[in-house]
Amino acid sequence: MTRPDVLRYAAFTTDTDGGNPAGIVLGAAGLDDAAMLAVAGEVGYAETAFVTGGDGGVRAIRYFSPVAEVPFCGHATVATAVAIAEREGPGRIRFATPVGEVAMETAEVDGRLVASFTSVEPRVEPMPAEILGELLDLVGLDADVLDERHPPRIAFAGNRHPILVVADASAFDDFTFDPSRARALMDEHGWPATITVLHRLADAADGGLRFEARNIFPVGAIVEDPATGAAAAAVGGYLRELGAVAPPARVVISQGRHVGRPSELVVDVPAAGGIVVSGPAVPIA
Template structure:
């Protein structure tokens, strides 16, 4: 590599640089190899950095790296990258060719801020084996009695595979803790490259739509908990549709990031079939 690429920094799912989930964005990574991208992601030290490495059949080829490894898909970095492109090229439809398949993103502007909505790849769910559930409960120091009986544990996929736990009590949700090394060991053993989804159901919205608060353990480098997780929000939509907890088309609001001081809001639109749509704003993080 001869010339250092321009590295942009955006935060997604917030309209304040102090909120949301920061992502690195490299709009031209065509000269970078995998080692270069991994090194840059470690130096940026956000949960993920997105790299556009070229084009394929009109779609921009995107790869995502955490500080320690390549990640198949990253929702917040997708939103950040789409907003960065829209600010430079105008609003409309953008297609990303990702390691998990093609993802379409619609960008628009409202109230002076750019918003992006991505449609996930085809989602799926699967049972969470009892021994894995017990390992998760032990990790967080909780029991089956702490789970919300309306929303049983499952594995959900909408680009990354996530276990989903919904806790009944707000105090338990706020108070659980975990050892990052133990969490990383469990996640690596299970092949979970992204986050563990832990939810608490909030009072329904005025229109009757479901609302949740999320915590997403994600131990990578100095990070232990993700402040806004787009892929997990998509997986949550898949989870709720599979359970019959919503009647599509439905909109679900997810709050996240309060526990790590970076409040975020993710909007999840759940159609009758096909990919889940996750939307939010993104704004630049300026140096200094």
């Protein structure tokens, strides 16, 4: 296999030491599944994005973690869009992902390129009591620490994410988990991306909601994801479905503090349709 040119970007940050690193292969048309998986394993980030072709202005893109293909990855999509905008100029980019078409807008904001993706149509389903019990046991928490305003659900906006919202800040900061056990649970239930645990912060002055997130994602050397765009989109759909926001609404999610790579994801929730997630990305030397 000819070694492809791999770019490395950090998404949802303006600092290369923050955000979520993603590998990017802009010219991946000649790579088969095994080759893409091998490249992702060598890169070692949570996901690497592969642009495998384009037709009629729509670019085909796929995502691989070091261990498997992932249906959709928000931070790698943002990073790829910024990399393309740096080379072709800002504007609209359309990606054909394994879960459907995802539209991107890239623009320069305060001297930085920012990319926004609109997710596929989100959906929210109840969380069965037995799954809630498994998740609480995984993180060593009791049900009484959960936020009554935000009941547990499983939300989809490209990937299925179980969502727990913890009311107690100390419980949120201090919970731990066994990565191998988390991986087994995720594989058992067909969750290809993250288990999302949130804590609601003080509301913004404009009435928008602010959350901090910890996204459990044991893959290779990674245990928690520092910025998860797909989960942020799922959270937007979850909040809309519960009536926790009055669309159009903006939600800000901080993530990555617990793994030393702080990030910020801006989530815009329209009255209907896909959720918009925005953030910058910067190249990693």
